[in-house]
Amino acid sequence: MPHSRPAQERPGDARVLDCLYRVGAFVNATEDPREALDFILEEIVRTLGASSASIALVEPATGSLRIEVSNGLDADSTGKIIDQGQGITGWVALYAKPQRIPDVSKDPRYVEIRKGIRSELAVPMELMGNVIGVVNCDSDRLDAFSEQDVAFLSLLTNEASKAVGRIWLLRQLRSKAAQLEALVRAAQGLARERDEPGISLDLARHTRALLGTRACAYYNLIDDVLHLRSLDGDLGASALAPSIALNRTSLGTVVTRGRSVVVPLAGKTEEHLFTRLFEPVASSSLLAVPVRYEDDTFGVLLCVAMGAYRFSDDDKHLVAALSSFGASSIQNARLYAKVFTVEEGLRRSERLTALGLLSAEVAHEIRNPLTVMKLLSDTLSQGMATDDPKMEDLGVMREKIAHMEGVVSRVLGMSKAQSGAFRTLDLRQAAENASLLLRLKLQQLGVKVDIECAEALPLVEGNPGQIQQIFLNLMMNGVQAMVGGGTLTLRLGVEPGQQGDVVSVRITDTGTGIPPKILPKIFESFFTSREDGTGLGLAIVKRILRDHRGDIVVESTAPGGTTFKFWVPAVK
Numbered sequence: 423m424p425h426s427r428p429a430q431e432r433p434g435d436a437r438v439l440d441c442l443y444r445v446g447a448f449v450n451a452t453e454d455p456r457e458a459l460d461f462i463l464e465e466i467v468r469t470l471g472a473s474s475a476s477i478a479l480v481e482p483a484t485g486s487l488r489i490e491v492s493n494g495l496d497a498d499s500t501g502k503i504i505d506q507g508q509g510i511t512g513w514v515a516l517y518a519k520p521q522r523i524p525d526v527s528k529d530p531r532y533v534e535i536r537k538g539i540r541s542e543l544a545v546p547m548e549l550m551g552n553v554i555g556v557v558n559c560d561s562d563r564l565d566a567f568s569e570q571d572v573a574f575l576s577l578l579t580n581e582a583s584k585a586v587g588r589i590w591l592l593r594q595l596r597s598k599a600a601q602l603e604a605l606v607r608a609a610q611g612l613a614r615e616r617d618e619p620g621i622s623l624d625l626a627r628h629t630r631a632l633l634g635t636r637a638c639a640y641y642n643l644i645d646d647v648l649h650l651r652s653l654d655g656d657l658g659a660s661a662l663a664p665s666i667a668l669n670r671t672s673l674g675t676v677v678t679r680g681r682s683v684v685v686p687l688a689g690k691t692e693e694h695l696f697t698r699l700f701e702p703v704a705s706s707s708l709l710a711v712p713v714r715y716e717d718d719t720f721g722v723l724l725c726v727a728m729g730a731y732r733f734s735d736d737d738k739h740l741v742a743a744l745s746s747f748g749a750s751s752i753q754n755a756r757l758y759a760k761v762f763t764v765e766e767g768l769r770r771s772e773r774l775t776a777l778g779l780l781s782a783e784v785a786h787e788i789r790n791p792l793t794v795m796k797l798l799s800d801t802l803s804q805g806m807a808t809d810d811p812k813m814e815d816l817g818v819m820r821e822k823i824a825h826m827e828g829v830v831s832r833v834l835g836m837s838k839a840q841s842g843a844f845r846t847l848d849l850r851q852a853a854e855n856a857s858l859l860l861r862l863k864l865q866q867l868g869v870k871v872d873i874e875c876a877e878a879l880p881l882v883e884g885n886p887g888q889i890q891q892i893f894l895n896l897m898m899n900g901v902q903a904m905v906g907g908g909t910l911t912l913r914l915g916v917e918p919g920q921q922g923d924v925v926s927v928r929i930t931d932t933g934t935g936i937p938p939k940i941l942p943k944i945f946e947s948f949f950t951s952r953e954d955g956t957g958l959g960l961a962i963v964k965r966i967l968r969d970h971r972g973d974i975v976v977e978s979t980a981p982g983g984t985t986f987k988f989w990v991p992a993v994k
Contacts, residue, residue, distance in 0.1 A: 648665065709725040
């Protein structure tokens, strides 16, 4: 039978109050926190009759505990590191609950720190809602501590927390400063990345570095399934499930609810299927944070810590901040991809239009001499006898002319097919659509678009794709002239033309203007003043407008900006 300390040896109310008074007075009087901790331990040992005692503080940067002061333990015990969840001390730090162990030999959590210990009492130290340490008492006797002792030690830890708070808060400030510096560096690195796979890798790497955890993974969300995209740490890729449906684990809850999930020990979690899906990390603790931009969830950050680990609110806030930076970077990468797609589409459309126009021009040029050749062959045949040997040659010539006429007709037919059918169009809608297509590029370059339109603007007839290309080419031409941003103004109105009213469009930029010496050449094919230009944009615009019975001119240009004016006949 275990033997408890006799009742008369237990601290009575008077002794408890006397001890609390002495500790409180000493803590308030001293300016040395360590001196205060030594005094507190002496009072604990004396009042509780403990064989040894220690105070371990939580390291803010790692979450591990470090024995700061001890009484009755070996000298080398000071400075010993205890992981959260390790031993009874680590368990108390993890779950923030006092523990009275009558017989340590019967507790599987017990880790021997001194020979001869038979019973143990451990109480968490808390400050501002955070567990900052653990006060631990040991005895060489079985069942040496009572529930009354638990209450006494809990009261005493409040006084200890005052002294410890100075040490811990200083460490926390230093740790937070270092974490903020690392967070800023990580955010800067993520902001520079334009490739989404690269962002995924950086996100996992920076998160692991911030928390110092065993590993960190990023799961990308595609069609209600989370896919493992990156992993940083000492876990193999096979350690985590390669894909997870949203309805299978807590990771799905992270996405559907948009909130973080903490699992102190995966192998003992009640979350369904978590253990099976994460079998290799069943002995680890998990923190999952959504990666969201506004209302869109891109994925989940999963942090894996060794063994039982208490992820603090600071940990969650840090990962949430980094995930926010990561989400912004992913959004930017996708926007850049869309901008690139639009630009590629513009270039492709420009090349196809140019090819069609050049093909039609070549076909027209070939058709005229073919007509002359056909007339000449007919004239020559009229002066020849039917049995003249040259008639056979003329027949071959006519056959070849007919073949070439067929080729020309097909080329012209293709050109017409590419241009598409004309239909009734609203140029204001076309301008707004072009502005919408270019909005990402405009935002990126700091360009504002203003559209001014006359009331009751008439409709026009035209090919929708070609009209859109006119707006896109001219707007991009204006944007390229405004280095560092500016304003692009589109004014739509009605003017009298030579054969009736026309709908006019003026596109004005706030750029550098067009040099007078190149102004006469800007509508020529393949003329360009830019190294990366094709010299086709304005030439195509002019050709399209002429096909639409319209035209384009440079209405004004100066260092303060340029105005292009084009017009198309209004529908009568």
